[in-house]
Amino acid sequence: MNRAQKIARFNLIVILTALILSVTAVGIFFFAFDVPIQGALGGFGFMGIFGFTGLSPFLYKKETGKVSFDERDLLIQRKAYLGAYAIFWVLFVLGAMIPFFILGPKGTISVRYLPAMVFGGWFVVLLIQSIVTLEEYGWRDKGEKA
Amino acid sequence: MNRYQKLAWFNLIVITAALVITTAGVIVEIRWRGYSTIAPWFFVVILLLLKLKPFLFRKPQSEGGVVCDERDSFITQRAISFAYKNFWIVFIISSLVVHIFVGPKNSVPTITLPLMAIGGALFMQIMCSASILVQYGWGNKGKIL
Numbered sequence: 001m002n003r004a005q006k007i008a009r010f011n012l013i014v015i016l017t018a019l020i021l022s023v024t025a026v027g028i029f030f031f032a033f034d035v036p037i038q039g040a041l042g043g044f045g046f047m048g049i050f051g052f053t054g055l056s057p058f059l060y061k062k063e064t065g066k067v068s069f070d071e072r073d074l075l076i077q078r079k080a081y082l083g084a085y086a087i088f089w090v091l092f093v094l095g096a097m098i099p100f101f102i103l104g105p106k107g108t109i110s111v112r113y114l115p116a117m118v119f120g121g122w123f124v125v126l127l128i129q130s131i132v133t134l135e136e137y138g139w140r141d142k143g144e145k146a
Numbered sequence: 147m148n149r150y151q152k153l154a155w156f157n158l159i160v161i162t163a164a165l166v167i168t169t170a171g172v173i174v175e176i177r178w179r180g181y182s183t184i185a186p187w188f189f190v191v192i193l194l195l196l197k198l199k200p201f202l203f204r205k206p207q208s209e210g211g212v213v214c215d216e217r218d219s220f221i222t223q224r225a226i227s228f229a230y231k232n233f234w235i236v237f238i239i240s241s242l243v244v245h246i247f248v249g250p251k252n253s254v255p256t257i258t259l260p261l262m263a264i265g266g267a268l269f270m271q272i273m274c275s276a277s278i279l280v281q282y283g284w285g286n287k288g289k290i291l
Contacts, residue, residue: 078223085230092266096259108253114241121237 001141003068004077007056008133014052015127021046047119053126080132084125091124092117150218151282152203154275157196161268164192196271221281229273233266 001009025043029035062068095117099109147155171185205213214222240262248254 078227081227081230082223085226093263096263100256100260103256105255105257107256109256109259111245111248111252111254112250113259114254115245118238118241121234 002073002137003060003062004073004133005137006060008080008130008137010056010059011053011126012130012134015050015123015130018047018049021049047123050123076133076136079136080129083132084128087128088121088125092121095120148218148282149203149205150214150222150278153199154278156199156202157271157275158279160192160195161272164189167192221278224281225274225277228277229270232273233270236269237262237266 022044025046026040027043029040029043030037099107099113103109168185168189171188172182175182175185244254244258
């Protein structure tokens with residue numbers, strides 16, 4: 001497995017862990033403990049685990065003195081990147097238009113929605129990028145080396 | 147000048163014209179009536195010109211005619227990724243600036259969100275077009291694809 005695959009796999013594991021724990025926590029708070037939905041959404045605090053994705057370049061360092069990246073890797077990286085941003089863009093427009101249509105043009109929305117959009121966008125980009133990278137190289141070890 | 151350069155020039159000219167004419171219209175209307183309702187529609191109408199691109203800059207129709215080669219797709223992909231990177235930076239900064247200035251417990255009008263989407267799309271278009279022109283060159287160098 002090469003470096004890009006390892007990073008993508010690590011990111012995917014972290015993202016899915018954060019998502020599963022968050023949704024489970026919200027569900028438990030809301031259904032098992034009858035916490036109101038505003039309070040139950042605090043379960044999304046587990047999304048903080050997502051920050052561990054920032055460690056991937058340090059955990060999987062480039063090997064010095066070796067060629068770790070060729071044209072094929074660049075093509076795959078670019079494909080993953082463009083795929084991720086294409087999906088992000090659709091979700092970004094939906095995220096911008098849906099509250100506008102639901103609340104109406106004279107409505108207001110909490111300013112917290114804007115950083116949430118940034119965070120959600122980053123989440124989607126990294127998730128799709130990891131999936132496309134693994135889909136392109138293969139999900140399992142095929143003897144790929146950097 | 148090749149097709150991509152022409153498209154990039156067209157994008158930049160239309161977007162700049164939309165911004166300049168709308169701003170001038172809003173200023174004139176506010177001075178004249180004290181409020182502006184007509185001029186913002188200039189922006190929408192001028193931007194609709196972007197929809198004419200497929201008719202104005204047609205792909206070569208001849209059989210076996212080459213539309214683009216590896217270099218062209220490399221340049222366009224690089225331009226798109228450059229535009230996305232810059233969009234992302236502006237998106238994060240603008241969201242945080244609004245959050246800080248308005249205050250975390252306050253609200254913003256819902257119209258902010260579609261404006262963000264439109265602004266983002268225009269910003270991407272400008273960045274992508276400028277990047278294409280920087281990579282190919284701003285002028286005509288005899289490329290005819």
